[in-house]
Amino acid sequence: MKIDLSGKTAIVTGSTSGIGLAIAKGLAGTGATVVVNGRSEAGVGAAIVSIPKGVPFAKVSGVAADVSAASDRANLVEAVPSADILINNPTIFEPNDFFDTSDEDWSRFFDTNVMSAARLSRAYLKGMLERNWGRIVFVSSEADLNIPTEMIQYAASKTAQLAMSRGLAELTKGTAVTVDSMSPGPTLPEGIETFVKELAKQNGRLEEEAAALLVKRHRSTQLIQRFPLV
Template identity: 65%
Template sequence: MKIDLSGKTALITGSTAGIGYAVAKGLAASGASVVVNGRSKARVDEAVAKLTKAVPGGKVRDIAADVSSAAGCKELIAALPDVDILINNAGIFEPKDFFEIPDEDWSRFFEVNVMSGVRLSRAYLQGMLKRNWGRIVFISSESGLNIPTEMIHYGTTKTAQLAISRGLAKLTRGTGVTVNSVLPGPTMSEGVETFVKDLAKQNGQSEAEAASQFVKQHRPASLLQRFASTDEIANMVVYVASKEASATNGAALRAEGGIVDTIA
């Protein structure tokens, strides 16, 4: 299968690093005109330069805007009135005891993880419907199904993304537009790499041993028995964003290594 997204414009929020950057790279390699987004102009410029080297000839541009606020989303939409592919990837997480999570944290997590996707989908979905083609993908998490006790607020926002994605998909009935969500599991992003290095030093292990032990201890149901790479998650997202995925709509697609113990 050759995925060709030539002529399509893709916006990936929070794409200066991690899964977002890997998705931007995959979409650019498939011919899409990619818009890299992040809060810091310096970080966005750095990611664009890196992406340009990684995908020679790729079409890449940058828009620095903080999508965690209504004003930031408005600024982004003004700079980019229409997109064909919207990847709602911007998100935050933080392990924290439930009894120590203040209202402010709950609000902050909803603004970043949930409302950013709501605002941008509201802005771009109508144009997709008029053109009769478009893709919206929410980057959720297996934590949306297996709510982690150490960060209930995060898990709740990831469940909310699944509900929003399914609801929006129903608005696309009979059109060439699809809305789906992808559920990664433990993924070796930049932040996780740092965490694993620190863990390895603390326990006198190699980084590979520390990573393997962490998954076995904290995600024992994993069939993969390791962290996924950001590229492995991006592969799923790029497919869902493609023309070839036209019959996949309203789905919660698991890329979590078999942690969720269900056949459906």
């Protein structure tokens, strides 16, 4: 099926690597004008350079902004005041013992994983409804329902994303605007790759063995039982 999004503007937050970058490349391939976002100028610049290598006709720009901070979010909206497609993707994750997870850690997770999406959806959804066309996608996680005990704060933030996406979808009834959530399993971006390398080193295993053991122990419901690459 050929998807043609020519003339549409798509913002993909947290898109300098991993799932976000893969989504940005995919949208560029449909003809959409893609706005890459990440915290650093260097990361955004690298993504802007990399996308046209796989999609020669790509129309891509970028805005460096930490969307977990309200002020930076405002800078993004000022730079791109209107969007037809919004991919809410920025995510932080880390294993934490529940009893050692501070209030500050909980706030940090919700600011990045939840409030960034709430603020940007609030900024762009109204315009989509007025134009009667738009797409908002939340990149949640299988952890939104399959709660890992070593990352309860992360899972709680992802479950909140699921609730938000459902609530916003209810607001779009009878329109050509849709709001959805996707719940991918673990992938192997730079952060996880570093974690696996350290785990392998600590346990005297090959990296492939450490990765397989990690999935088996902590993501036993995953069907493919490995980290897919993005």
